[in-house]
Amino acid sequence: MALPLPDVLKNGQQYMDSWPMQKQLFGLFPECRIIAATKFGFKVMPALAVMTVAIQLHFLGAEKLPQALTLGIFFLSLPVQGLIWLGLRSQKTLPPAMKSWYQEIYTKMQQQGCALEGLKSKPRFQELAMLLKTAFSELDKAFTKHLF
Structure with missing residues (x-):
């Protein structure tokens, strides 16, 4: 729709x-x-x-x-x-490759102790944007270099 x-x-x-x-x-x-x-x-x-x-x-x-x-x-x-x-x-829903990258970033951020919303089963680009914004604002530069 x-x-x-x-x-x-x-x-x-x-x-x-x-x-x-x-x-x-x-x-x-x-x-x-x-x-x-x-x-x-x-x-x-x-x-x-x-x-x-x-x-x-x-x-x-x-x-x-x-x-x-x-x-x-x-x-x-x-x-x-x-x-x-x-x-x-x-x-738009993330394509499969990007979805696995989203889940990988989510997992790494959780291990670092970031407070995150629940992991979405069908993440959209909006959820990716929020996750990346959180990663860049809360994590140090050394960690975010390893994400990319």
Whole structure:
């Protein structure tokens, strides 16, 4: 069953907030690049959209207003597309290889005495994000180097 768009956007925002932006993860997961691009887009795209519409109206005139607005809306939609991708990704079940890696990290963190939620039988990317965030915040750098 597909989630309604507001729920997907909310999940995307939560996933973006919970994903650890660590250099060790940039080569392993596209999330790091998508999150960086989405955050950049939220900062830059509104100004770019307004400038695009204003410049087109100035040089091409009011008769090109529909095209100018279409291009402005496109620029505004880019960071939203990032949130949608993140929201959908956060709810996907981990593939088998990644699931075993998730369980391995969970076990190692439990042995180190970390307080964790229960181990999920069908973990999603959101649970992986929370586990990795906990690993990077509570464990020392020597231990997290061995995870990757």
